[in-house]
Amino acid sequence: MSSGVHAGGYFQLNTETIGAGHAQKIITNLKAAPTRTLSGQLFGKPADFKICITGHNGTVAAHYKSKLAGGYTQAEASARSLSHFDNFGLRVVFGAASEIILCDAELTLETNIRALVEAFGAVFLANARTAPIKNDVLQKNIFSGLAFHVDRAPTQPNQYSVYTRDPRDPAQKMPRRTSTLFAPRRTIYLQGIADGFDPAKLTGSAKLDLFGDDNMADVLNKVVLEQSWKAPEGTGEIGIIDNRTLMHASYHPGEKDYQIGTRYFF
Ligand SMILES: [Fe+2]
Numbered sequence: 001m002s003s004g005v006h007a008g009g010y011f012q013l014n015t016e017t018i019g020a021g022h023a024q025k026i027i028t029n030l031k032a033a034p035t036r037t038l039s040g041q042l043f044g045k046p047a048d049f050k051i052c053i054t055g056h057n058g059t060v061a062a063h064y065k066s067k068l069a070g071g072y073t074q075a076e077a078s079a080r081s082l083s084h085f086d087n088f089g090l091r092v093v094f095g096a097a098s099e100i101i102l103c104d105a106e107l108t109l110e111t112n113i114r115a116l117v118e119a120f121g122a123v124f125l126a127n128a129r130t131a132p133i134k135n136d137v138l139q140k141n142i143f144s145g146l147a148f149h150v151d152r153a154p155t156q157p158n159q160y161s162v163y164t165r166d167p168r169d170p171a172q173k174m175p176r177r178t179s180t181l182f183a184p185r186r187t188i189y190l191q192g193i194a195d196g197f198d199p200a201k202l203t204g205s206a207k208l209d210l211f212g213d214d215n216m217a218d219v220l221n222k223v224v225l226e227q228s229w230k231a232p233e234g235t236g237e238i239g240i241i242d243n244r245t246l247m248h249a250s251y252h253p254g255e256k257d258y259q260i261g262t263r264y265f266f
Pocket residue numbers: 141149150151248
């Protein structure tokens with residue numbers, strides 16, 4: 001898929017932004033200096049790039065070593081092969097409100113975004129809204145409690161979830177009081193053991209109520225990644241994940257807010 005920049009009133013192709021090679025450059029630069037905010041371009045539009053949680057694997061190991069004590073070694077051995085991201089989550093903030101082509105007419109996720117999701121597990125775009133989507137199937141969702149789940153069964157071919165706070169939607173143009181939490185499968189497994197679940201039921205589970213009596217302040221944006229959807233009124237926000245590597249939950253310590261837009265891409 002191609003994208004471009006507006007120059008002098010013409011839509012001009014920018015070869016810097018075409019193909020997965022562009023994302024690869026962003027990934028290499030971020031991994032070389034993970035705590036830095038990188039300034040660059042995505043789809044020819046100026047943007048800042050920042051990893052949400054650096055050193056996630058080490059933080060998760062330290063957290064569950066302390067939480068599970070003697071049970072940690074066994075749990076860690078069982079969880080080792082499950083998906084995990086040392087640099088977990090990528091936040092991309094566009095300098096100006098940008099309309100993004102996220103997929104083609106067959107709802108196949110754009111190549112660069114796919115590469116960024118593969119590298120960091122979750123990608124959040126701020127100051128962005130989706131370009132019109134052919135064959136669009138938009139749903140609106142919200143869940144109760146800390147029900148960590150996947151949106152897609154393993155047999156379904158469209159494993160990418162795309163969440164949108166669309167500034168054109170009268171409810172969604174306002175900041176949202178409900179946030180969304182994301183955790184890789186390895187973290188989910190270790191928390192499941194901490195919550196007393198049968199290990200046999202953890203690896204392929206589609207839904208788990210986790211963090212029963214835990215103080216969430218101890219884990220937010222350390223063990224679990226929180227996407228808050230709280231950019232100012234009229235700001236578009238988009239989140240993209242792969243259901244094969246992460247589970248997610250709605251988080252609303254106070255009252256439930258509006259539903260977020262949800263689409264599934266191939
Ligand atoms: Fe969901």
